[in-house]
Amino acid sequence: MKTVIISNRLPVKIIEENDEYTFIPSEGGLATGLGDVYKTGNAIWVGWPGIEVPLERQEEVKQKLAQLNLYPVFLTQNEINLYYEGFSNEVLWPVFHYLVTYAHYEQSYWDCYKSVNEKFAKSAMQVLNHRDKIWIQDYQLLLLPGILRQKLISATIGFFQHIPFPSYEIFRLIPWREEILNGLIGADLIGFHTYDDVRHFLSTATRLLPIHSSSNILSSNERQIVVEAFPMGIDFEKFSNLAQTHEVKKEMDYFRSGKDEVKIILSIDRLDYSKGILERLKALELLLQMHPEYIGKVALFMIVVPSRDTVQQYSDLRDQIDQFVGNLNARYRSMDWIPVNYFYRSFPIEMLSALYSSADICLVTPMRDGMNLVSKEYVASRNNEDGVLILSEMAGASKELTDALLVNPNNLGDIMEAIVVALQMPLEEQQRRMIAMRAIVEKFNVKHWVNNFILRLNEVKDSQKSLLTK
Numbered sequence: 001m002k003t004v005i006i007s008n009r010l011p012v013k014i015i016e017e018n019d020e021y022t023f024i025p026s027e028g029g030l031a032t033g034l035g036d037v038y039k040t041g042n043a044i045w046v047g048w049p050g051i052e053v054p055l056e057r058q059e060e061v062k063q064k065l066a067q068l069n070l071y072p073v074f075l076t077q078n079e080i081n082l083y084y085e086g087f088s089n090e091v092l093w094p095v096f097h098y099l100v101t102y103a104h105y106e107q108s109y110w111d112c113y114k115s116v117n118e119k120f121a122k123s124a125m126q127v128l129n130h131r132d133k134i135w136i137q138d139y140q141l142l143l144l145p146g147i148l149r150q151k152l153i154s155a156t157i158g159f160f161q162h163i164p165f166p167s168y169e170i171f172r173l174i175p176w177r178e179e180i181l182n183g184l185i186g187a188d189l190i191g192f193h194t195y196d197d198v199r200h201f202l203s204t205a206t207r208l209l210p211i212h213s214s215s216n217i218l219s220s221n222e223r224q225i226v227v228e229a230f231p232m233g234i235d236f237e238k239f240s241n242l243a244q245t246h247e248v249k250k251e252m253d254y255f256r257s258g259k260d261e262v263k264i265i266l267s268i269d270r271l272d273y274s275k276g277i278l279e280r281l282k283a284l285e286l287l288l289q290m291h292p293e294y295i296g297k298v299a300l301f302m303i304v305v306p307s308r309d310t311v312q313q314y315s316d317l318r319d320q321i322d323q324f325v326g327n328l329n330a331r332y333r334s335m336d337w338i339p340v341n342y343f344y345r346s347f348p349i350e351m352l353s354a355l356y357s358s359a360d361i362c363l364v365t366p367m368r369d370g371m372n373l374v375s376k377e378y379v380a381s382r383n384n385e386d387g388v389l390i391l392s393e394m395a396g397a398s399k400e401l402t403d404a405l406l407v408n409p410n411n412l413g414d415i416m417e418a419i420v421v422a423l424q425m426p427l428e429e430q431q432r433r434m435i436a437m438r439a440i441v442e443k444f445n446v447k448h449w450v451n452n453f454i455l456r457l458n459e460v461k462d463s464q465k466s467l468l469t470k
């Protein structure tokens with residue numbers, strides 16, 4: 001019996017040099033957390049390797065990935081366009097983040113989403129047998145639990161969704177809503193980051209499908225499906241240790257030099273309309289208008305990592321950010337100070353760590369976010385136990401990090417006031433809050449999350465078996 005993880009992307013970085021592919025294991029949160037599971041001989045990870053591989057080279061890629069316990073699902077550019085950029089990112093992503101007017105309900109997206117989910121099932125079946133434990137990740141593969149259930153009736157299938165699950169009123173707008181739910185309930189255990197997502201899913205499923213729920217258990221055709229919250233954690237030790245390395249300390253000294261009189265506010269996101277980047281900039285503008293005493297005394301370091309910018313809404317957002325930052329800086333800057341230091345690129349993790357460690361305030365204000373790992377990474381990096389986290393109520397992380405300054409991201413005045421409170425917060429209060437948050441982030445780390453999910457999946461399956469034998 002082995003564990004099979006299935007996600008849209010394999011946890012690898014690809015280097016293509018002189019017509020030669022090299023695959024390096026990636027260090028993303030999920031890959032780290034699952035490292036203990038998939039790097040052992042008794043597990044395998046199935047997913048798209050991240051590039052279009054020509055037919056004649058697929059065997060070579062398969063063999064290279066096999067050395068890392070990975071198994072590829074090969075996708076064409078057309079499939080990436082329709083299944084990933086189309087259905088996943090232009091239908092599911094906006095609707096699940098409550099931005100329904102951004103959704104494009106294209107039939108061709110849906111058709112391709114179905115066929116790519118089938119393709120994942122076909123590839124997975126090459127390595128699966130009915131005694132394996134299957135753990136499917138995220139919204140790109142909502143149909144996969146149901147497809148695999150039909151092929152392997154007694155399989156153990158877990159599913160975890162990393163983004164929010166919306167309320168029934170929102171979900172029911174999707175033209176293919178029943179099919180999506182029927183796909184999901186092929187799993188034995190369905191996990192979300194928060195209890196609110198669980199509630200939304202249970203009420204949506206019982207209103208749209210002929211199934212019942214009792215507490216957090218759905219019953220359908222003699223099968224029971226357990227739905228629970230598993231708030232994802234980070235690799236606390238990695239972020240805490242990284243902040244103490246010589247390399248990061250050197251970056252910090254360099255970064256902080258000449259800024260003794262300036263308080264640093266940090267913001268880090270992928271380019272996404274769900275992250276509230278423009279609203280954050282507007283709150284900073286409000287601060288400079290209402291509290292001119294902070295002009296020259298506060299600087300925002302804003303990193304936006306390029307993402308999905310082939311999609312119109314994303315490139316529009318990038319243009320709006322460019323314009324806003326340019327305008328704000330032009331109006332407020334002086335010869336030796338600038339309010340917004342904006343970077344549209346990604347940084348190596350050491351630089352990220354130096355920024356987390358140097359920032360007096362971390363400003364995380366998504367309009368909606370499944371969890372938000374940046375907020376936890378900031379907390380883990382604060383070995384001195386100082387610093388203030390301002391966190392949106394709409395991020396899953398706000399349910400755990402209750403010692404952050406919690407704000408409604410739509411209320412610019414609220415964000416501005418939280419910034420003022422943070423700027424004036426005495427060190428003792430910063431430490432009291434940070435110590436409490438660090439304890440939570442350290443304890444409920446990513447390994448805890450993985451172990452907890454797998455343990456629960458085993459329990460759920462065992463209790464199903466004992467029900468059947470009664």
Ligand code: GDG
Nearest residue numbers: 162163232270305345346347348349369370371372373374
């Ligand atoms: C989805 C859900 C949920 C960022 N900039 C750089 C960089 N990053 C890393 C951060 C962090 C990750 O990217 C972003 O994670 P988030 O959780 O904040 O957001 P999403 O990408 O939207 O993730 C989210 C998550 O899944 C997990 O379930 O929390 O709600 O939307 O780890 O450190 N990493 C590097 N350079 C950068 O410039 N190396």
